[in-house]
Amino acid sequence: MTVVHPVSFESNEVITTLEDITTPEDITSEDVADETPVGPTFGQLGLPQQLVTALERRGIHHPFAIQTSALPDALAGRDVLGKAATGSGKTLAFGLPLLARVGAEVKNGRRAPRGLVLVPTRELAQQVHDNLAPLGQAIGVQLATVYGGAPMYRQIQQLRRGVDVIIATPGRLQDLISQGEVTLAEVVVTVLDEADFMADLGFLPVVKELLDQTDRNAQRLLFSATLDGEVDSLVRRYLKDPARHEVKRAGDDAPPAEHLAFSLAFRDKLQVATELAGRPGRTLVFARTQLGVDRLAENLQAAGIKAEAIHGGLPQAARKRALEEFTDARSPVLVATDVAARGIHVDDVSLVLHYDPPTDAKTYLHRSGRTARAGAAGVVVSLLLPDQVGQAKRRFRTAKVDPAIDRIRPGDAPITDLVAKGIAVEPKERTQRDMRRGGGGPGGRPRREGDRPTGGSRGGPRRSFGDKPRPAGERSTGERSYGERASGGSYGERGPRSSGGRPSSPSRYGS
Numbered sequence: 165m166t167v168v169h170p171v172s173f174e175s176n177e178v179i180t181t182l183e184d185i186t187t188p189e190d191i192t193s194e195d196v197a198d199e200t201p202v203g204p205t206f207g208q209l210g211l212p213q214q215l216v217t218a219l220e221r222r223g224i225h226h227p228f229a230i231q232t233s234a235l236p237d238a239l240a241g242r243d244v245l246g247k248a249a250t251g252s253g254k255t256l257a258f259g260l261p262l263l264a265r266v267g268a269e270v271k272n273g274r275r276a277p278r279g280l281v282l283v284p285t286r287e288l289a290q291q292v293h294d295n296l297a298p299l300g301q302a303i304g305v306q307l308a309t310v311y312g313g314a315p316m317y318r319q320i321q322q323l324r325r326g327v328d329v330i331i332a333t334p335g336r337l338q339d340l341i342s343q344g345e346v347t348l349a350e351v352v353v354t355v356l357d358e359a360d361f362m363a364d365l366g367f368l369p370v371v372k373e374l375l376d377q378t379d380r381n382a383q384r385l386l387f388s389a390t391l392d393g394e395v396d397s398l399v400r401r402y403l404k405d406p407a408r409h410e411v412k413r414a415g416d417d418a419p420p421a422e423h424l425a426f427s428l429a430f431r432d433k434l435q436v437a438t439e440l441a442g443r444p445g446r447t448l449v450f451a452r453t454q455l456g457v458d459r460l461a462e463n464l465q466a467a468g469i470k471a472e473a474i475h476g477g478l479p480q481a482a483r484k485r486a487l488e489e490f491t492d493a494r495s496p497v498l499v500a501t502d503v504a505a506r507g508i509h510v511d512d513v514s515l516v517l518h519y520d521p522p523t524d525a526k527t528y529l530h531r532s533g534r535t536a537r538a539g540a541a542g543v544v545v546s547l548l549l550p551d552q553v554g555q556a557k558r559r560f561r562t563a564k565v566d567p568a569i570d571r572i573r574p575g576d577a578p579i580t581d582l583v584a585k586g587i588a589v590e591p592k593e594r595t596q597r598d599m600r601r602g603g604g605g606p607g608g609r610p611r612r613e614g615d616r617p618t619g620g621s622r623g624g625p626r627r628s629f630g631d632k633p634r635p636a637g638e639r640s641t642g643e644r645s646y647g648e649r650a651s652g653g654s655y656g657e658r659g660p661r662s663s664g665g666r667p668s669s670p671s672r673y674g675s
Contacts, residue, residue, distance in 0.1 A: 203226070203227065203232045204227070204232065205225070205226060205227070206219060206226075206227055206235075206260075209227060209231075209232065209235045209236055209239070210235070210236060210239045210240075211235065211239065211260055211264060212264050212267070212268075212303070214267070214302060214303045215260060215263060215264060215267075215299060215302070215303060217302070218298065218299045218302035218303070219299065221302075222298065222299075224256075227253075227256075228252060228253035228256075229248070229252065229253070229411040230246060230248040230252050230253050230254055230257045230409065230411045231253050231256055231257045231260070233246075233409040233411055234246050234257045234258075234407070234409040235257065235260060235261060237407035237409070238257070238258065238260075238261035238383075238385060238407075239260075239261045239264060241265075241383055242383070242405075242406070242407045243383060243384045243385070243386075243403040243404050243405065243406040243407070244258075244384075244385045244386070244387075244406055244407050244408075244409065245386050245399060245403060245406040245407070245408045245409070246258070246385070246386070246387040246388075246408075246409045246410075247387075247388060247408075247409070247410040247411070248387075248409075248410070248411040252411060254357070254387045255291075255292055255295045255296070255357075256295070257387060258281075258355045258357065258385040258387050259281075259292070259295065259296040259299070259355075260299070261353070261385070262279050262281070262296075262329065262353045262355060262385070263279075263296065263299055263300055263303060263305055263329075265278075265279070265352060265353050265383070266278045266279045266305050266328050266329055266352070266353065267300070267303035267304065267305045267328075270303070270304040270305065270328075271326075271328070272326070273326055274324060274325070274326045275326050275327075275328070275350075276346070276347050276348075276349065276350040277327050277328060277329060277330045277346065277348070277350070277351060278328055278329070278350050278351060278352050278353070279305075279328060279329035279330070279351065279352070279353045279354075279355075280329070280330050280332070280348060280351045280353070280354045280355065280374075280378065281329065281330070281331040281332070281354075281355040281357060282332060282333075282334060282337075282354070282355065282356050282357070282362070282371060282374065283331065283332070283333060283357045283358060283362075284333065284358050284361045284362045284365055284367060284506070285311075285333065285503060285506070285508075286311040286312065286313055286314070286333060286480055286483065287483065287487060287503070287504075287508050288357065288358065288506070288508065289309045289310075289311045289331050289332065289333055290309060290311075290484070291508065291509070292331050292357065293307055293308075293309045293331050296329075296331075300328070300329065305328045305329060306326060306327050306328045306329070307327070307328065307329045307330075307331060308322045308323065308327040308329070308330055308331070309330075309331050309332070310323075310330055310331070310332035310333070310336050310337050310340060310346075311332060311333040311336050311480070312333060312335055312336045312480075313479060313480035313483070314480045316336070316339070316340070319336075319340065320340065320343075320345050323340070323345055323346050324345070330346070334362070334367050334370040334371055334374060335370065337374060338370055338373070338374065341374075341377070347377075348374065348377040348378045349377065349378075349379070350379070351378040351379060351382055352379060352382050352383065353382060353383045353385065354375060354378055354382050354383070354384050354385070354402075355384075355385045355386075355387070356371070356384075356385070356386045356387070356388075356398065357387055357388070358387075358388055358506055359386050359387070359388045359395045359398060360388045360395050361388070361506050363394040363395050363398075368394055368397070368398070371398070372398070372401070375398075375402055384402050384403045384404075384406070386398065386399065386403065386406075420536045420541075420542070421516070421532055421535050421536035421541075421542040421543060421544045422541075422542070422543045422544065423532070423544045423546075423560075423565045423566075423567040424543065424544065424545045424546070424567050424568075424570075424578070424582075425545070425546040425548060425556060425560070425567040425568070425569040425570070426545065426546070426547055426548065426569070426570055426571075426572045426578065426579075427548050427549075427550060427553055427569050427570070427571045427572070428547060428548070428549070428571070428572055428573065429549075429550075429573075430549055432572075432573055432574050433519075433547055433549070434460075434463060435574040436547060436572065436573075436574050436579060437449065437460070437464075437517065437519055437547060438463070438464060438467045438469065439574060439575070439579050439580075439583060440515065440517055440545060440579065440582060440583065441464050441469050441471065441497045441517070442467070442469055442583065443514075443515060443582060443583045443585075443586035444496075444583075444586035444587055444588035444589075445496065445512070445514035445515065445586045445587050445588060445589055446490065446493060446496050446497075446498075446510065446512055446513045446514055446515075446589055447496065447497045447498075447513070447514070447515040447516075447517060448490075448497075448498050448500065448504065448510075448513050448515070448516050448517070448534050448535070449471075449497065449498070449499045449500070449516075449517045449519050450499075450500055450501070450502065450504070450505065450516070450517070450518050450519060450520065450522070450531050451499060451500070451501065451519045451520045452501070452520035453501065453520075454475040454476065454477040454501060456519075456520065457473045457474070457475050457499050457500060457501055458473050458475075460473075460499050460519060461473035461499040464497060464499070469497055470494065470495040470496060470497065471495060471497035471498070471499055472485075472486035472489050472490055472495045472497070472498055472499070473486060473498075473499045473500070474486045474487060474498060474499070474500045474501075474503065474504055475500060475501040475503055476501065476503050486498065487508070487510075490510060491510050491511075491592075492591060492592040492593075493589040493590065493591045493592060494591045494592070494593075496589060496591075499519075502522070502527060502530075502531070504534070505522075505527060505530045505531045505534070506530050508534070509537065510534070511537070511540075512540060512589055513534050513535045513537070513542065514535060514540075514541070514542055514543065514586060514587065515535065515542070515543050515544075515545065515582075515586070516531060516532050516534050516535045516542070516543070516544045516545070517545050517547070518531065518544070518545065518546040518547065519547055521546060521548065521552055521555070521556055521559070522559070524559065524562075525559045525560075525562035525563040528559055528560075528563050529563050532544040543582065543585075545582070546567070548569065553569055556569070557569070
């Protein structure tokens with residue numbers, strides 16, 4: 165039975181909250197639970213039959229909580245402000261009404277896009293595309309991804325052939341608009357996914373410039389796991405009387421993962437991390453800087469652990485291969501910056517290791533949210549130097565977790581117990597056809613830019629950059645604080661420019 169309650173939101177306005185709905189947590193066909201959720205079907209919510217049939221072909225028969233809540237208003241053309249935990253089905257909650265609206269009037273040939281989805285990272289853009297493209301194909305809606313770190317000429321060629329919906333990171337889309345390759349004048353539905361993350365990264369000026377180029381009467385769908393801070397300025401400026409939907413499930417306030425914290429000496433940190441990374445199962449390790457990620461991955465590889473690195477300084481092809489290796493469990497360890505902390509879903513991540521502590525509680529929760537998904541168990545471990553313990557305690561209190569902070573050394577019982585509890589994941593081997601398409605894999609292709617050797621590049625372990633405490637205010641070469649932007653920044657997008665700095669170019673679509 166669905167229980168609907170009005171509750172207070174950050175803006176102190178009334179929203180809709182769905183509680184106690186039994187649903188699986190992810191939207192992909194591989195992860196659909198056997199249990200039948202309680203509530204209406206997609207058809208009863210008003211979704212066109214073509215899309216209902218396309219969903220059923222992918223094994224998706226019933227809407228999840230955020231979809232049940234938001235779809236009726238979104239399909240009716242209302243602006244929607246949606247809040248739900250990561251992995252709760254937000255992609256279909258905004259994707260289905262977007263496809264229904266654009267698919268109601270299918271056009272052929274070269275045409276300006278009528279749907280726009282803005283996302284903060286390349287990986288999230290690709291993930292949204294992979295979820296929506298098969299559904300769009302079923303109703304004749306063509307989707308394209310536009311993001312930095314990938315060849316621009318290929319994206320231009322696709323746009324020139326004709327696209328109905330663009331899924332884009334803001335910087336690359338702004339570049340293509342300035343070159344006259346795309347216009348947003350005919351966009352009738354705009355989606356902002358992970359809007360608070362874009363605000364944290366400093367994207368808001370660019371996002372506002374892009375939204376200003378769309379039709380003022382376009383429908384706006386804004387979805388995020390949290391809706392606070394500067395996001396409210398977007399809501400006030402662009403959303404008209406939005407329908408607010410929040411889905412809270414049992415356990416949202418108390419993260420289901422087991423949270424542990426260990427205090428250790430600097431000299432022991434790499435060895436403890438190596439022992440934990442050797443644990444059976446998928447492990448996601450977070451480090452603070454790009455150089456720190458590369459060095460830690462090399463250290464783990466030198467110790468015989470199959471590990472890949474992912475951060476914004478790598479070419480897109482290298483990032484894609486690293487994520488595929490991790491997803492397929494051929495490399496069960498992924499070392500990452502905060503680029504992997506939001507919007508990326510990989511099944512069965514049993515351990516999240518904070519090798520370097522995050523900057524704040526929100527980042528801690530988003531990093532930690534990569535494990536204990538879809539009802540699975542998970543462990544979150546923080547490695548803390550003695551001078552980091554006090555700040556970590558404050559961060560834990562804000563995040564509403566309360567791990568005991570134990571002093572440990574390599575080989576101690578808490579570490580060996582964690583390693584013993586790991587459960588191995590069977591690697592998935594991709595076909596030679598997948599490898600030729602760029603999926604990667606041993607022997608599938610020659611090394612290309614962005615690949616790394618399997619062992620340490622200098623013949624042995626290297627000290628991971630960023631471990632040793634530095635004086636307050638000191639920053640290492642190439643390091644940027646979370647959210648700081650510059651040309652060629654860590655998320656594959658150039659920094660925001662003022663609207664006056666963008667060269668004008670006549671649109672290829674004519675006046």
